[in-house]
Amino acid sequence: MIILGVGDFGATSKPGEAIKTIGLGSCVAVIMLDPETHTVGMDHVALPDSSASAERARQKPGHFADTGLPALLEAMKRSGWNGNTRRLIVKLVGGANVMDPNGTFNIGKRNVLAIKKILWQHGMGAVAEAVGGQISRTVTVDVDTGRVRISTPGREEMEI
Amino acid sequence: MVVSKSIIESVRALRPLSPSAAQLLQVMNNPNHSLREVVQIAQRDAVITAHILRVANSAAFARRSEVSTVEKALPVLGERTVVGIALGICTAHLFNAPLEGYAGEKGELWRHCLRCAIAAREISPFAAAPVAPELAFTGGILHDLGKAVISSYLANERDKIVEGYDGGQFSDYLSAEQAALGTNHAEVGGALGVHWNLPAALVQVMLHHHHPHNAGEQARALVYIVHLGDFIAMMGGSGTGTDTMSYAIDQSYSAYVKISKRELERVMIRTGDEFEQMTSATLNAQEGSV
Numbered sequence: 123m124i125i126l127g128v129g130d131f132g133a134t135s136k137p138g139e140a141i142k143t144i145g146l147g148s149c150v151a152v153i154m155l156d157p158e159t160h161t162v163g164m165d166h167v168a169l170p171d172s173s174a175s176a177e178r179a180r181q182k183p184g185h186f187a188d189t190g191l192p193a194l195l196e197a198m199k200r201s202g203w204n205g206n207t208r209r210l211i212v213k214l215v216g217g218a219n220v221m222d223p224n225g226t227f228n229i230g231k232r233n234v235l236a237i238k239k240i241l242w243q244h245g246m247g248a249v250a251e252a253v254g255g256q257i258s259r260t261v262t263v264d265v266d267t268g269r270v271r272i273s274t275p276g277r278e279e280m281e282i
Numbered sequence: 283m284v285v286s287k288s289i290i291e292s293v294r295a296l297r298p299l300s301p302s303a304a305q306l307l308q309v310m311n312n313p314n315h316s317l318r319e320v321v322q323i324a325q326r327d328a329v330i331t332a333h334i335l336r337v338a339n340s341a342a343f344a345r346r347s348e349v350s351t352v353e354k355a356l357p358v359l360g361e362r363t364v365v366g367i368a369l370g371i372c373t374a375h376l377f378n379a380p381l382e383g384y385a386g387e388k389g390e391l392w393r394h395c396l397r398c399a400i401a402a403r404e405i406s407p408f409a410a411a412p413v414a415p416e417l418a419f420t421g422g423i424l425h426d427l428g429k430a431v432i433s434s435y436l437a438n439e440r441d442k443i444v445e446g447y448d449g450g451q452f453s454d455y456l457s458a459e460q461a462a463l464g465t466n467h468a469e470v471g472g473a474l475g476v477h478w479n480l481p482a483a484l485v486q487v488m489l490h491h492h493h494p495h496n497a498g499e500q501a502r503a504l505v506y507i508v509h510l511g512d513f514i515a516m517m518g519g520s521g522t523g524t525d526t527m528s529y530a531i532d533q534s535y536s537a538y539v540k541i542s543k544r545e546l547e548r549v550m551i552r553t554g555d556e557f558e559q560m561t562s563a564t565l566n567a568q569e570g571s572v
């Protein structure tokens with residue numbers, strides 16, 4: 123099991139392997155699957171835009187939506203994906219939101235929007251998502267089955 | 283309600299704060315205190331001294347030469363860590379209890395409170411009126427201790443509460459607790475703060491951190507800071523279980539804390555960094571102390 127911390131990203135096509143990220147609050151897990159090569163990848167995005175900290179973006183490109191998605195695509199290629207974006211399935215999990223009338227603390231929502239914009243720029247879109255709301259989420263994606271499972275404390279597990 | 287009465291009564295049966303932890307809190311509450319005072323209190327307490335030295339010599343803070351005195355350790359760790367360690371030792375039995383009532387794991391309450399404390403300290407420079415960063419940190423450490431007390435009472439009600447909350451019956455998790463038990467973790471925390479004779483401002487934090495506008499005027503800015511620190515902790519991935527993110531932000535926070543989107547993002551980055559650096563060290567101190 124590969125466990126991603128905040129700002130980490132990774133991809134794998136190793137049979138039996140899985141990628142997991144624990145306790146997403148306003149962070150968003152961007153999950154990519156290539157059904158043909160059974161390559162799966164994930165980026166634990168914390169903030170929408172790398173202009174918040176160029177230094178952090180250098181150390182951990184996965185931290186931001188704008189630097190994280192290209193990095194994840196590269197990791198997908200290294201693990202077997204052939205670079206054809208039409209083949210990729212994208213799913214989004216997390217981004218629980220704080221309803222802030224000033225629009226400052228609504229980072230969950232801004233993360234999701236920033237990710238969707240960048241996906242769109244790459245000619246991609248998410249086919250499934252479990253985002254927003256006011257709960258925390260833990261997510262796992264399996265290489266063998268491609269299943270994306272989501273758990274929240276005290277709730278039943280769900281799949282997208 | 284009968285249940286709420288017995289919960290509040292159970293607070294009075296909890297062991298009091300150690301004298302050194304209480305003294306450290308009093309000293310930190312005074313903005314003009316000196317580092318010497320902190321050193322003196324810590325030095326007089328063998329358990330605190332041992333933990334401070336262990337943390338100072340742990341990997342996260344490692345220096346070339348061994349730190350052998352509290353006096354040398356303090357500049358390495360910073361005051362807030364020392365007070366955090368002192369508090370952590372005498373509250374370890376509370377922080378280390380698994381939070382059944384919230385489906386939380388052992389250690390989650392401590393991590394949530396520590397992350398809130400760091401965030402509150404990082405937020406304090408943005409307060410409209412000055413608030414001592416160290417006080418904000420201490421407030422963050424203590425804010426949710428009511429959960430440790432109320433958790434076992436919530437355990438049987440948990441599924442019902444979650445269902446009701448998810449079904450939109452309650453405006454936030456606090457009201458869900460209130461409906462189930464006739465009290466909530468903030469009220470119980472406030473009672474604990476009184477039982478411990480904490481400075482009034484810290485009792486206000488424990489009591490009002492979800493509705494800071496209800497705090498007394500003197501402590502209100504501090505309570506708002508911890509309120510925002512609580513959100514930053516949950517947003518960053520450190521909650522306590524079923525209730526994570528399930529609270530509302532107090533809409534008038536911007537009158538007390540002036541922070542831009544960009545500044546908040548940087549606060550979140552710094553908070554995450556320091557949290558990661560501190561967790562290994564202070565968690566060890568926690569575990570070693572029971």
Ligand SMILES: [Fe+2]
Pocket residue numbers: 425426467468491492
């Ligand atoms: Fe709370």
Ligand SMILES: [Fe+2]
Pocket residue numbers: 394398425426512
């Ligand atoms: Fe909290």
